[in-house]
Amino acid sequence: MALPLDYSSDDAEITASVAKDAFGISSLHMNKKLRVDESMESSAATTDSAPHVLAEDPLKMTSLVTRPTDTQMNVNIPYQDMMLPLQGPENPFGDRNRFLNQNALAGHVEEQSMSEHAFRAQHLTHSILGYSANPSVDPNAPAILGSIEDAKANNFQTIDTLRASRDERKKLKRKRENKGDLEVVDGEGAYVGPWASWKGEDNQVDFLAGIGAEDDEEEEEEEEELEHTIKKAKPKKGAVGQESSVFHGTSLTDYQGRTYMSPPLADAPQLSQEAGSQDCFIPKVCIHTWTGHTQGVSVIRTFPETGHLFLSGSMDTKIKARMLYSALCACLIYITSLQLWDIYTHGNCLRTFHGHVKAVKDICFSNDGRRFLSCGYDRQMKLWDTETGQCLQRFSNGKIPYVVRFHPDEDKQHIFLAGMSDKKIIQYDINSGEITQEYDQHLGPVNTITFVDENRRFVTTSDDKTIRAWDFDIPVVIKYIAEPHMHSMPSVTLHPSKKYFAAQSLDNQILVYSTDNFRQNRKKRFAGHSVAGYACQVGFSPDGKWISSGDGEGNVVFWDWKTGRIKSRLKAHSKVCIAHEWLPHDTSKVITASWDGLIKLWD
Structure with a gap:
């Protein structure tokens, strides 16, 4: 009968060998080496066309993906890893809007908070009057964007606060077409009300700046109130003492x-x-x-x-x-x-x-x-x-x-x-x-x-x-x-x-x-x-x-x-x-x- 490898009939030697290597660790390297050699021999004829992506063993990498809620890292990441360009899949724990406030090719992106009314007022002011307030947070940036001369002429007012003087309204009123008759629906003399056109084209800016039909009506009401204060008030029929x-x-x-x-x-x-x-x-x-x-x-x-x-x-x-x-x-x-x-x-x-x-x-x-x-x-x-x-x-x-x-x-x-x-x-x-x-x-x-x-x-x-x-x-x-x-x-x-x-x-x-x-x-x-x-x-x-x-x-x-x-x-x-x-x-x-x-x- 053939004996196994390294077999000995000496009971003392067997007992000592088992005590030293109870799990067979000493033979593990030899067996592993033999398996690796067999696999290499079997794959020597195959061709690997996949690119080599990972230059380093992933198990030995020390990079760490952190969550937004983490307050400390247990691994010191090397500077080389921190300066690497962005690559690979997106961080599932990161904020998707984290890149909105970063620098862009066209300039520096800044986040501003303002109401809808303030935004519309500045937008219309820049479109019509040619200037607007600068929303930049840079302390060295100018306060006004656009024409400084026009801003000084209007006392830096926005489109919603700019009002013309009474003389300007009277002058502009003469240049506006008549409102028309309420009884005429179509044709010449038809009622147009506050949509009445201008005799010239130079009045559009003044009209959009707040000089319109409503101001004309307010002016007439102010004149009537002024005349009412000058004249003696007529007692109202049915008032106290007038029964x-x-x-x-x-x-x-x-x-x-x-x-x-x-x-x-x-x-x-x-x-x-x-x-x-x-x-x-x-x-x-x-x-x-x-x-x-x-x-x-x-x-x-x-x-x-x-x-x-x-x-x-x-x-x-x-x-x-x-x-x-x-x-x-x-x-x-x-x-x-x-x-x-x-x-x-x-x-x-x-x-x-x-x-x-x-x-x-x-x-x-x-x-x-x-x-x-x-x-x-x-x-x-x-x-x-x-x-x-x-x-x-x-x-x-x-x-x-x-x-x-x-x-x-x-x-x-x-x-x-x-x-x-x-x-x-x-x-x-x-x-x-x-x-x-x-x-x-x-x-x-x-x-x-x-x-x-x-x-x-x-x-x-x-x-x-x-x-x-x-x-x-x-x-x-x-x-x-x-x-x-x-x-x-x-x-x-x-x-x-x-x-x-x-x-x-x-x-x-x-x-x-x-x-x-x-x-x-x-x-x-x-x-x-x-x-x-x-x-x-x-x-x-x-x-x-x-x-x-x-x-x-x-x-x-x-x-x-x-x-x-x-x-x-x-x-x-x-x-x-x-x-x-x-x-x-x-x-x-x-x-x-x-x-x-x-x-x-x-x-």
């Missing part, structure tokens, strides 16, 4: 010496009866239309007790009064004036009250109807004499009043409340003309004020979507109603029984609350009309059998108070029906007012 009224009838009294304040019992004998004593019905036909307003009507109020007069408010700032029975009807509109109208006999306007310089917001009669309050967006509240048309007093705290209400008690007719735009309810004393109390718990403008509980309390609604109840003359809320699903309620009306009040909610429904505990009566909910965005007035028939409301489509909707069902939908106007009033002594007569400027009487 007046005009009577449009033939005589202030009749043959018996009675004015339009007296109810016409001869023409309307039902006025002597108690209001609500007769059964009421839903009206169906329009029997009269008043067209005295030039803009939309916003509010109407009937004369207390008898209802033979009514005031209507419109967006033409006028207040007009009309007569229902025996010819007087009051109409309040938004034109700095108030007017009194005749309804039953001739339907003419009897008196116009001038006093507000802006739209009238609300009006309110006193208990006897001899005086009424008006408030408008001119921040004024004025007390008028209904019969003579004289402005008795004026009140203002600098805020816009949204609602005014007299205190209903006979011994408190010298007190009224006003809901203001600054979230407060102001209490005024007419005798002293001063504010006696403020209620300031609301978080939005106050829209309505309604007296309840024998006039000892009142309820207010606001844009903050809450209902708050107050004790009169005590600025502490006794009841606070606010639910997540509630909407603003800009109109509130008291039921003839005084036990409930109905609130117009802007989510297209009418909600009913009791006046004793201020809880909502969930069994009475009236819906089916569209009033979202409109403060449409809620109304009750004198007997309390019907509840009515206008809507945004010009309809008047009537519901049964007991069942809550819609009984009739009357198409009254072409625009939103914002206000309506039931006549207290008639069974089925309703006055409606709309933003179409019309007031109609229905029966």
Whole structure:
């Protein structure tokens, strides 16, 4: 039997050899050499056409690829490696925009931060005027690029700040073509407005520099203001201290010496009866239309007790009064004036009250109807004499009043409340003309004020979507109603029984609350009309059998108070029906007012 290489039968020698080289390390070099020689012999005939790229063993290279977040290197890279030209793949951990701020062949690349407006201003200034600011960060660079002479002539102003003098504008205005006529669309004399061309071509720079049609208009306005300051200012009609009224009838009294304040019992004998004593019905036909307003009507109020007069408010700032029975009807509109109208006999306007310089917001009669309050967006509240048309007093705290209400008690007719735009309810004393109390718990403008509980309390609604109840003359809320699903309620009306009040909610429904505990009566909910965005007035028939409301489509909707069902939908106007009033002594007569400027009487 053939023995293996280096075999020895001596057990001692085998043991010593194994102890010295247990893993056969001594034979590793010889075996590796033999394998290398065999591979070289086998590949001697092959040809290697690949270029020799790596001049150094990659395992022995000391270069290190670092990440942007690294703060130190554990290998000292030789200077020769750091100065080598860029080659090979891109560093996956490097920023792709790291070469943007390096030097370029065309010059030095600098990074600047500026707004869009500043860039456009400098760009247009350089394009039109021939100079611009130098954005270079080099301290030795010039401050201006372009023409230094032009920059000094314009006082180094940019295109957006450069303005010509008044003499230059006048001179340039003569060189510009006319704007044309607005009525001519095409052809000679057609309207071109601010796009009017120039008679010469040398004015383009001045035009782009800000000397244009707008400057011409500003110049004309400045001249008009200068002339206005030189001349004596003419007092504005309806301003404070300039209140007046005009009577449009033939005589202030009749043959018996009675004015339009007296109810016409001869023409309307039902006025002597108690209001609500007769059964009421839903009206169906329009029997009269008043067209005295030039803009939309916003509010109407009937004369207390008898209802033979009514005031209507419109967006033409006028207040007009009309007569229902025996010819007087009051109409309040938004034109700095108030007017009194005749309804039953001739339907003419009897008196116009001038006093507000802006739209009238609300009006309110006193208990006897001899005086009424008006408030408008001119921040004024004025007390008028209904019969003579004289402005008795004026009140203002600098805020816009949204609602005014007299205190209903006979011994408190010298007190009224006003809901203001600054979230407060102001209490005024007419005798002293001063504010006696403020209620300031609301978080939005106050829209309505309604007296309840024998006039000892009142309820207010606001844009903050809450209902708050107050004790009169005590600025502490006794009841606070606010639910997540509630909407603003800009109109509130008291039921003839005084036990409930109905609130117009802007989510297209009418909600009913009791006046004793201020809880909502969930069994009475009236819906089916569209009033979202409109403060449409809620109304009750004198007997309390019907509840009515206008809507945004010009309809008047009537519901049964007991069942809550819609009984009739009357198409009254072409625009939103914002206000309506039931006549207290008639069974089925309703006055409606709309933003179409019309007031109609229905029966």
